[in-house]
Amino acid sequence: MICTTGGCLCGAVRYTLVQAPDHYDACHCGMCRKFSGGVEFGFDTPPDSVTWEGAENIRTYRSSDWAERGFCGTCGSSLFYRTVGDGPAAGFLSMAGGSLDSLEGLTLTTEIYIDSKPSGHAFAGDTKKMTEAQVMAAFGIAPEGN
Ligand SMILES: [Zn+2]
Ligand SMILES: [Zn+2]
Numbered sequence: 001m002i003c004t005t006g007g008c009l010c011g012a013v014r015y016t017l018v019q020a021p022d023h024y025d026a027c028h029c030g031m032c033r034k035f036s037g038g039v040e041f042g043f044d045t046p047p048d049s050v051t052w053e054g055a056e057n058i059r060t061y062r063s064s065d066w067a068e069r070g071f072c073g074t075c076g077s078s079l080f081y082r083t084v085g086d087g088p089a090a091g092f093l094s095m096a097g098g099s100l101d102s103l104e105g106l107t108l109t110t111e112i113y114i115d116s117k118p119s120g121h122a123f124a125g126d127t128k129k130m131t132e133a134q135v136m137a138a139f140g141i142a143p144e145g146n
Helices: 030-036 132-139
Strands: 006-009 014-017 023-027 040-044 050-053 057-063 068-073 077-085 091-096 109-113 128-130
Touching: 030 040, 030 057, 030 077, 040 077, 128 132
Parallel strands: 023 109, 109 128
Antiparallel strands: 006 014, 014 050, 023 040, 040 091, 057 068, 068 077, 077 091
């Protein structure tokens, strides 16, 4: 059974998903690398499909004109990436894959910003790979980081 609950390392922030994700993705961009301290995994879900507990402990960092990143104010765990305002890709939410209580049963399907992937990383399986330019085109925004 695929997990529908997650949260940060210290437990101050918890969430429950209405629907379990069926896959997750990896982003190799330099911003996600810094934010996560590794490779940022994520799964897209509608914002209204997440019920938060301890939401008052969430802090956000506005990482670009159109998006912000959420993390726990106590332990610093990555929680999400989401678009803000009504600009490109409005309403997009990618939950930090590693925040799920278990990734068992989920398949890593896509790697984005593959052109930024450090040469030391290689994931098993036949993933779909997208370059920065392909991701930006899919989002409908100009290529200047995310
Ligand atoms: Zn925490
Ligand atoms: Zn990224």
